[in-house]
Each structure stands twice: as C-alpha cells, then as structure tokens.
Amino acid sequence: MLFNSFTYLLFLPLVALLYWVAPARVRHLILLVASYIFYMSWMKVYGLLLFGLTAVNYLLGLLLARAKTLPSRRLVFIAGISINLFCLGLFKYTNFILESLRSSYAQLQHLFNLAALPAGAFSELPIILPLGISFFVFEFIHYLADVFKGAKPMVSPVRFGLFAAFFPSQIAGPIKRFQDFEEQLEKNAKFDKKLFNEGFLLIMQGMFKKVALGDNLAPLAQAGFAQPTAMGTFDTWVCVLAFALQIYYDFSGYTDIGRGSAMVLGFKLPENFMMPYSATSLRDFWHRWHISLSTWLRDYLYIPLGGSRKGKSAAAMNLLTTMLLGGLWHGASWHFVVWGAFHGSGLAVNRAFDSLIERVEFLKNASRTWWWTAMARVSTFILVCIGWVVFRANNMGEAMGIYQGMFTLRASSTVETPVSELFWQSTLPVSLVLYAVTYLALKYYPSWSLHLPESFRQFQAPVYARAMLLAGFALLVLGLAPQHSIPFIYFQF
Amino acid sequence: MIELKDKETKQVIQSAPQGKSLGARCLSFGVGVLGSVLAFASVYALVEGLFALAHVGEDTVARPDPLLGYTHIENHNVTFRSEGYSRSRVNALGFRDKIYRLPKPAGTQRVCVVGDSMTMGLEVALDKTFSKVLEKRLQAEGRNVEVLNCGMTGSGTGQQYLGFRKYIAPLQPDMLIVAYHLGDTDDNVGGGTNPPRPTFELDDQRKLRIDFKDVDKWFAGENSRFYSSFAWFRSHSRILAVLSKADLDLHADPSYKFLMRFVEKPLQSVWSRFLKTLPEGNWHIAQSRSVAEDMLPNSGESAGKTFSAPSSPLKSDLSSTASAPKTPEKQLSKAGADIAAPKEAVISTQNTSLTNPVAMPPQPAAAAVVAPVAVQRGQDDIALLQGMIAIHNNRMAVTSEILRRLNQECRKINCKLVVCGLPAYDNSIIYYRELNDIAKQAKAEGFQYIPSWQDYPARKPMADSPHHFTSHFNNAGHQVLSDSLYRALFCK
Numbered sequence: 001m002l003f004n005s006f007t008y009l010l011f012l013p014l015v016a017l018l019y020w021v022a023p024a025r026v027r028h029l030i031l032l033v034a035s036y037i038f039y040m041s042w043m044k045v046y047g048l049l050l051f052g053l054t055a056v057n058y059l060l061g062l063l064l065a066r067a068k069t070l071p072s073r074r075l076v077f078i079a080g081i082s083i084n085l086f087c088l089g090l091f092k093y094t095n096f097i098l099e100s101l102r103s104s105y106a107q108l109q110h111l112f113n114l115a116a117l118p119a120g121a122f123s124e125l126p127i128i129l130p131l132g133i134s135f136f137v138f139e140f141i142h143y144l145a146d147v148f149k150g151a152k153p154m155v156s157p158v159r160f161g162l163f164a165a166f167f168p169s170q171i172a173g174p175i176k177r178f179q180d181f182e183e184q185l186e187k188n189a190k191f192d193k194k195l196f197n198e199g200f201l202l203i204m205q206g207m208f209k210k211v212a213l214g215d216n217l218a219p220l221a222q223a224g225f226a227q228p229t230a231m232g233t234f235d236t237w238v239c240v241l242a243f244a245l246q247i248y249y250d251f252s253g254y255t256d257i258g259r260g261s262a263m264v265l266g267f268k269l270p271e272n273f274m275m276p277y278s279a280t281s282l283r284d285f286w287h288r289w290h291i292s293l294s295t296w297l298r299d300y301l302y303i304p305l306g307g308s309r310k311g312k313s314a315a316a317m318n319l320l321t322t323m324l325l326g327g328l329w330h331g332a333s334w335h336f337v338v339w340g341a342f343h344g345s346g347l348a349v350n351r352a353f354d355s356l357i358e359r360v361e362f363l364k365n366a367s368r369t370w371w372w373t374a375m376a377r378v379s380t381f382i383l384v385c386i387g388w389v390v391f392r393a394n395n396m397g398e399a400m401g402i403y404q405g406m407f408t409l410r411a412s413s414t415v416e417t418p419v420s421e422l423f424w425q426s427t428l429p430v431s432l433v434l435y436a437v438t439y440l441a442l443k444y445y446p447s448w449s450l451h452l453p454e455s456f457r458q459f460q461a462p463v464y465a466r467a468m469l470l471a472g473f474a475l476l477v478l479g480l481a482p483q484h485s486i487p488f489i490y491f492q493f
Numbered sequence: 494m495i496e497l498k499d500k501e502t503k504q505v506i507q508s509a510p511q512g513k514s515l516g517a518r519c520l521s522f523g524v525g526v527l528g529s530v531l532a533f534a535s536v537y538a539l540v541e542g543l544f545a546l547a548h549v550g551e552d553t554v555a556r557p558d559p560l561l562g563y564t565h566i567e568n569h570n571v572t573f574r575s576e577g578y579s580r581s582r583v584n585a586l587g588f589r590d591k592i593y594r595l596p597k598p599a600g601t602q603r604v605c606v607v608g609d610s611m612t613m614g615l616e617v618a619l620d621k622t623f624s625k626v627l628e629k630r631l632q633a634e635g636r637n638v639e640v641l642n643c644g645m646t647g648s649g650t651g652q653q654y655l656g657f658r659k660y661i662a663p664l665q666p667d668m669l670i671v672a673y674h675l676g677d678t679d680d681n682v683g684g685g686t687n688p689p690r691p692t693f694e695l696d697d698q699r700k701l702r703i704d705f706k707d708v709d710k711w712f713a714g715e716n717s718r719f720y721s722s723f724a725w726f727r728s729h730s731r732i733l734a735v736l737s738k739a740d741l742d743l744h745a746d747p748s749y750k751f752l753m754r755f756v757e758k759p760l761q762s763v764w765s766r767f768l769k770t771l772p773e774g775n776w777h778i779a780q781s782r783s784v785a786e787d788m789l790p791n792s793g794e795s796a797g798k799t800f801s802a803p804s805s806p807l808k809s810d811l812s813s814t815a816s817a818p819k820t821p822e823k824q825l826s827k828a829g830a831d832i833a834a835p836k837e838a839v840i841s842t843q844n845t846s847l848t849n850p851v852a853m854p855p856q857p858a859a860a861a862v863v864a865p866v867a868v869q870r871g872q873d874d875i876a877l878l879q880g881m882i883a884i885h886n887n888r889m890a891v892t893s894e895i896l897r898r899l900n901q902e903c904r905k906i907n908c909k910l911v912v913c914g915l916p917a918y919d920n921s922i923i924y925y926r927e928l929n930d931i932a933k934q935a936k937a938e939g940f941q942y943i944p945s946w947q948d949y950p951a952r953k954p955m956a957d958s959p960h961h962f963t964s965h966f967n968n969a970g971h972q973v974l975s976d977s978l979y980r981a982l983f984c985k
Binding site: 005006007010416417422425426427429430431434462464465468469471472475476478479480482483 | 525528529532533536537539540543544546547548549550574575577578731732735736739743746747748749752967968969
C-alpha cells in the first residue's frame with residue numbers, strides 16, 4: 001500500500017477511527033492487525049517473513065535477558081545478529097553475490113584461459129526483495145544489541161510485534177529506537193487534538209513534497225540519466241540538481257507522511273531530516289540527512305568498530321568501512337558501494353580538515369565569517385550532488401558520462417527535449433516557488449510578526465476559513481501532481 | 494465543507510453571550526455566512542490563479558456533439574502533458590491548427606489531414622506535427638500549399654467521414670489525407686467513449702447505416718443535462734478540470750472499484766476479491782472469449798435514427814436525418830442543420846450551445862493485439878482467432894464502404910483522397926490485414942494508398958521506439974511520416 005494511493009486515503013482514517021474509538025487495551029492489537037494488513041497488501045507471503053523474524057527476535061530478546069553468563073549471552077547475541085543478517089543477505093544480496101562471482105570468474109577465465117562455467121552456474125535466482133526488510137532488520141539488530149548491553153527487553157509480544165511492523169514507519173523508516181517506542185506504548189496517550197492536527201498538516205506537507213515536487217522532478221532526472229553523454233554541461237547540472245531535489249523531496253515527503261500518520265495515531269517518530277542541503281560540511285550533512293540511519297550506523301557500526309578511540313588513521317578507516325557498508329545497505333550494487341566510499345573518504349578528509357582548522361588560528365577565525373559559511377554550504381552541496389550522480393546512475397559508465405558533462409564544457413547534442421526545457425514545461429517553476437515562499441514565510445513568521453500590531457497577531461482565522469484553505473491546498477496537490485504517480489525511491493532499499 | 498460551516502455557525506450562535514438579542518445573533522450568523530463565502534471565493538481565486546500560472550487543468554479538449562458523439566471545444570487553449578508536452582489552441586472549427594481563410598485564396602492548394610490522436614499530435618508542439626512539418630517544407634520550396642491538421646482524438650473512420658462532410662468539405666480541400674491507424678475500424682462499432690459515438694454498419698443491401706441511437710439516448714439523458722449545466726465552467730475552470738480528471742482516475746482505482754462493488758453487493762465483492770481465485774490459464778481464455786463476444790457486430794434492431802448511403806448532394810441527406818425521432822429536439826435539429834450547413838455557416842459552429850467538454854475518450858481497444866496472444870495458446874484459440882478474423886472482415890466491410898463514400902464525396906468537390914497507413918506493433922496482424930484490404934480497395938476505386946508504416950522500423954509490442962513516446966509519435970515519428978507523405982505525394 002502506497003502512502004500516495006487512494007487505498008491509503010481510506011485506510012488511515014479507518015484505522016485512526018477504530019484506534020481512537022476502541023478501548024485502550026485493544027488499541028495496540030488493532031494497530032498490529034492494521035500494520036500486517038498494510039504489509040500484506042503488497043505480497044501476502046512476506047507477511048510470514050516479517051512475522052517469523054519478529055517471533056525469533058522477540059524470543060532471542062527474552063533469552064538474552066535471561067542468560068546469566070557472558071559467553072551464553074554472547075552466543076545468543078551472535079546467533080541473533082547472524083539470523084537477521086542472513087535474512088537480509090539472502091533476500092537482498094544473493095543475486096548481487098552471484099552476479100559478482102559470475103563476472104569475476106569471467107575475468108579470470110579470460111586471463112588464465114579457464115574452462116567455461118557450466119550452464120546455469122551462479123545464475124540469478126528469482127528472489128523478490130521484501131519491502132522494508134533493510135529497515136526492520138536494522139531495528140531488530142538495534143534491539144538485540146541494546147538488550148545485550150543490558151536494556152530491558154520488550155515483554156509484550158503485541159507491543160514487540162507493533163514495534164517491528166508499525167505501518168507509518170514500516171517500509172522506509174525512520175528507523176525507530178525501541179525504548180522511545182515502548183515508552184509511548186506504555187503511556188497509551190489520550191487523544192491529543194493538537195498532535196492530531198499537526199500530524200494532519202505534516203501529511204499534507206509530505207504529499208506536496210512527494211507528489212507536486214518529487215514526482216515532477218523525476219522525469220527530469222530520468223531523461224538526463226537515460227542519455228548521460230548527450231547532454232550539454234548546463235543540462236547535465238540541471239539534471240543532477242533535479243535528482244538531488246527529487247531524492248530529498250521524495251524521501252522527506254515519505255517521512256513526513258509517515259510521521260504525520262503516526263501523530264494522527266498519537267505517536268511521535270524520530271526526525272529524519274533537518275534541512276540537509278544547508279549543511280556546512282559532509283559531517284554536518286550526515287547530521288541532517290536520514291538522521292535515523294546515520295545515528296544507527298554510528299551506534300551499531302562505527303562505535304563497535306572502535307570509533308575514534310584508536311587514533312586518527314583507525315578512525316578514518318572506521319569511517320570508511322561504516323560508510324561503505326552504509327552504501328551497500330542502500331542496494332546490492334557496486335555503484336552504492338562507490339557512493340559509500342565517496343562519503344566515507346569525504347568524512348575522513350572532513351575530520352582531518354576540522355582538526356587543522358582547530359590548530360591554525362587564521363583558519364579558525366576565517367571559519368567564523370559569513371563568507372566562509374556560505375562557501376562551505378555551496379561546496380558541501382556540490383559534493384553531495386557529485387555523490388548523488390553515482391547513487392542514481394545504473395552503472396559506473398553512466399556516472400562517468402554525467403561527470404564528464406558536469407566538469408567539461410560540452411554542447412548539447414542529440415537530445416530531443418533538453419532537461420532544462422522539460423523543467424519549464426512542467427509545473428515545477430510554480431510549485432517550487434510556492435514551496436519556497438510558504439517555507440520562508442512560515443520560518444520567519446515568528447520573527448517578523450513581532451513588527452505587526454498586537455491585534456493582528458492575536459487574530460485566528462475561523463474554522464471555515466482554515467477548512468477552505470486546507471481544501472485549496474489539497475486541490476493544489478491534486479492539480480500539480482504529474483499524470484502518473486511514481487513509487488517512493490527508498491522503497492527499493 | 495457545508496457540515497463544517499454549519500458547525501461553525503452553531504458554534505458562533507452557541508458562543509453568543511446569554512441574553513443576546515435576535516438581531517445580534519442574526520448579525521453574527523450573517524458575518525459567518527459572508528466570511529465563508531469570502532473565504533471560498535479567495536481560496537478559489539488563489540488556486541485557480543496558481544493553476545493558470547502552472548498551466549494545470551488545461552488538458553480538456555473534447556465536448557459532447559450530437560453528430561460525432563464528441564468533438565473538440567472550439568477556440569480553446571490546451572496544455573497537454575501526457576507522454577510529451579504541448580501548448581496550443583484549438584481553432585473555431587475545433588481543429589488544432591491556426592485559422593485558415595474561407596473562401597480559399599486563389600492559387601492555393603489545400604490539403605486536409607484527418608485521423609485520430611496520432612494526427613492531432615498533442616504530444617508535440619503544433620509545428621512539429623507531421624501536417625505542419627510537411628506544410629513548412631512545401632512552403633519553403635515556394636509551393637503555395639496549406640496542410641491543415643484536422644485530426645480528432647480517438648476518432649474512427651466513420652467519425653472522420655461525418656467530420657469531413659460537416660467541417661472539412663466546406664474548406665474546399667484539394668486533397669484529403671486519411672491517416673489510418675490501429676483501432677480506427679473498431680471505433681466504428683461505437684462504444685468505449687462517454688458520450689458514445691454513432692455506430693456504423695451495413696444493412697442487408699450492404700448499404701451504410703449510421704445509427705445515432707446511443708448518441709441520442711445520451712443527449713436525452715441525465716448525463717447530458719449534467720454536462721450542459723456545467724458547460725461554461727467545464728470550459729473555463731481549471732479547478733473543475735482537475736477535479737474531473739481526479740474523478741476519472743478514481744473510477745479506475747481498484748480500491749475505489751472494490752468499495753463501490755462492496756456498497757452494492759457486499760458479500761459477492763468480498764468473495765470475488767479475497768476468496769475466489771481462478772486458475773490463471775482458464776482466466777486468460779475466459780478473458781479472450783469475452784473480448785471476442787464483445788466484438789461481435791450489433792445484430793440487434795437499430796431503432797434509432799439512420800441515414801442510408803448518401804449519394805445525393807449534402808442537403809438531401811438532411812431529409813433522412815431530420816425524419817429521425819426528435820429527442821431532444823433542439824439539439825438534433827442543430828445537428829441536422831450543421832450537416833447541411835453551407836460554407837459560411839460552418840465557421841459559426843463556434844457559437845454552438847453545446848460547448849461542454851467531456852472526458853478524453855480512452856484509446857481504441859487494441860483488438861488486433863489480442864489475436865496473436867491467442868495464436869500461441871493451441872488449437873482452441875485458433876478457432877477463437879478465426880472467429881476474430883470473421884468479425885474483422887465484417888468490420889472491414891464497413892470501413893471499406895465508408896472509404897468508398899468518402900471517395901465519392903471527395904470527387905464531388907474535386908478533392909483527391911489519399912489513405913496513409915500508420916505504423917503499429919509488428920504483431921498487429923489484423924491491423925496489417927486491414928491495411929492490405931485498403932490497398933486493394935484503393936487500386937480498384939482510384940484513390941491513393943501510402944504504406945507509410947514501411948518507413949518505420951518493426952516494433953515489438955511495448956518495445957521502445959525512436960519514433961514514439963510510448964504509444965504516440967514524438968518529433969522524430971512525425972518527421973518520418975511527413976517525409977513519407979512528401980515522397981509519395983509531392984516529389985516530382
């Protein structure tokens with residue numbers, strides 16, 4: 001079930017109604033059933049996978065808490081992590097490994113004149129990636145790791161099942177922390193009108209980001225990446241920019257709808273984005289982009305690897321390893337690994353540069369000026385865009401074609417409709433300006449409203465006017481949507 | 494919204510201080526009503542304005558028409574964003590082209606091109622459609638030739654024939670090019686559009702009968718009244734266009750369909766949605782059979798108005814049309830008058846009272862694509878295919894009669910008829926049979942046939958093509974067709 005579908009438009013209000021009308025003790029069960037319906041509406045059989053993994057992790061959690069000795073705890077913990085990683089590997093990486101084996105053997109065969117592989121060896125298996133597996137497996141790993149470290153496990157099977165399957169964050173995060181979630185389950189909060197309204201607005205905002213912005217940007221990126229060597233320099237930059245904005249609006253739009261849906265049900269999910277493109281360094285970027293993933297990677301990969309405790313070079317290596325694996329998490333493909341390596345090495349350089357700034361007085365002073373910040377923002381954004389190219393490209397050849405277009409002067413050749421023209425043909429000029437104006441107005445309203453007369457600030461629009469405004473906004477989303485809806489990018493990870 | 498308003502009003506009334514006079518209560522009620530009207534008006538204007546800026550909600554092209562079933566809204570701006578992109582204006586005659594002069598300037602050769610959406614070419618800019626590319630090329634060579642794009646989206650050969658008599662013949666064309674495409678014959682059976690189009694069939698004496706029964710029924714019914722009541726808004730309001738499109742999408746949504754079925758027949762819908770599953774093989778055959786049955790020609794009585802093969806001048810057709818049942822009178826007589834309209838009256842169609850647009854008709858049923866699927870499925874399906882070929886032969890006989898009439902009409906005004914075969918998927922065997930039939934007929938009856946499809950590379954079903962977006966031509970596709978027509982018609 002997609003968030004941007006009519007089915008979800010029926011599903012969410014129905015679930016919310018049932019949830020708030022039902023007695024408090026059955027609410028969690030209702031949400032659990034709803035979450036499984038949500039998951040199984042896509043592919044019924046994978047409901048069993050989610051259920052099986054949930055059951056195994058639930059039991060392992062209890063077992064971990066009961067095990068007295070460290071070796072036995074270690075054994076349970078390692079078994080648990082292995083089961084989770086095995087599932088992730090089986091469904092996500094089997095074909096990638098087979099394909100890599102096949103192509104490396106082909107290389108070896110070529111070099112050493114080896115016999116050809118028997119027909120069908122290492123051939124692709126018909127495996128369909130279960131939706132959201134990367135997200136719920138990471139949540140399970142976090143759960144087991146925290147219980148191993150001494151946290152209290154979740155005792156109620158319904159609550160644990162809901163932690164794993166909670167539909168607003170099921171398919172593409174945010175990656176929850178079970179302590180936060182359990183606390184909210186424990187509270188079993190009463191209906192909060194303010195939170196409900198906030199959630200409703202967040203859903204609307206997410207829909208606008210996804211449908212009016214992300215989905216309209218998609219054809220621009222699509223057209224550009226389909227012909228990486230035919231575009232001129234200007235068009236190549238437009239195309240890369242379009243993808244950078246698309247992935248942000250698509251993913252943050254999804255997250256807004258998910259977080260909004262959770263709020264409608266009285267839950268608060270962690271923030272995932274904080275204006276990532278205003279970051280002043282790659283480090284800063286990862287504090288603002290897909291925050292729930294970057295903090296997971298920090299807590300369960302970077303720190304266990306040794307973090308920065310074992311010297312500078314070890315820290316750099318750890319960063320690189322973490323980001324390489326983080327890249328691979330996004331998809332079973334080498335270009336994601338390259339993307340991870342790009343960010344990993346970028347972060348290592350960033351770290352070294354930061355310590356240089358700390359040591360050199362002149363740089364330290366300069367780094368506090370506005371022009372330094374502005375330059376840092378622009379250069380970080382460009383670096384992130386360079387990273388997105390290899391992320392989006394289907395293979396390295398395609399990425400190289402785009403890079404060539406970006407960094408050499410190239411005239412447009414055989415492109416039928418240049419990407420920049422596609423931009424002007426779309427509804428984007430209007431929707432981007434509308435988004436920017438609304439965003440800035442809301443951001444700066446608290447400060448500039450101080451100059452307004454008191455009576456004006458106290459004025460609150462009557463309900464009917466607000467309802468009309470919301471209806472108008474819904475109409476805008478409907479009208480500015482492209483002809484066909486496009487699946488969320490992060491669903492494939 | 495109304496509920497909210499009432500609720501708000503109630504709140505206003507309830508929150509009124511105790512002992513407030515009736516006058517004061519009325520005043521606050523009035524303020525509430527005025528406020529909501531103002532709020533509605535300002536939000537409406539704001540959204541409409543933003544849509545105008547973004548050219549959203551400007552893709553409505555068709556309106557109901559008592560003669561053709563539907564036609565294009567005259568003098569109307571269209572921004573089209575499906576497959577490709579274009580912004581253009583439909584002229585006073587309902588054609589996506591500039592306005593051409595009547596009477597035709599002396600020494601000018603006028604070529605009119607009729608066809609379906611492939612000809613209309615809303616996916617590309619007007620000057621990239623094959624008619625206009627051809628015109629530009631000819632004019633660049635110093636020839637005084639006008640090529641008019643008279644394509645109508647979703648039209649079949651029959652509608653093109655009626656359209657020719659009503660709108661195109663008065664334009665004094667020297668040449669009529671019929672850009673024949675997949676589905677143009679199937680469209681003559683009617684159905685598949687809302688409002689419906691007229692049905693074309695042969696009677697026992699193999700004479701062409703045009704049945705307006707469905708069209709008349711639609712015009713006499715609720716739908717027509719509904720459309721007419723919104724006519725102006727539907728042509729001018731972008732918001733309404735957006736809502737209509739959302740409504741169309743909604744009706745195609747599986748969850749919505751299920752919900753509607755559930756409201757009607759709860760048990761049955763749950764049974765068929767969740768519990769009953771058919772083995773896949775059987776399902777396919779059942780599916781193909783139902784398609785075949787659906788394709789059987791209408792053998793039932795044609796109670797509606799018909800007009801038999803017109804061999805007389807245009808005006809005498811009117812008698813047979815006007816003798817039809819008169820429901821609703823005004824619209825039918827309008828249709829009759831338009832058919833017989835003298836040249837100067839044709840231009841005045843912009844003032845027709847029926848300028849209410851309708852949903853774009855869906856693409857023609859790809860009957861020809863169904864057949865090869867059946868071929869692969871063994872003996873049972875060969876019988877099915879033979880049945881489909883029989884149906885095709887019946888339908889083709891109708892098309893062939895229409896082309897014969899069209900040729901006669903053309904000759905009356907010294908106009909040359911040319912039929913050009915557009916490309917389709919390489920397994921559309923029935924479609925290519927149709928083109929073969931047309932080629933033979935052209936030879937026998939003295940009109941020209943151009944197999945333009947041969948200028949395009951073969952294309953497997955759903956395969957990418959350098960000449961198409963997905964199903965319609967891109968700039969390159971139009972260019973190839975223009976070159977093909979140029980070579981066949983204008984090369985010395």
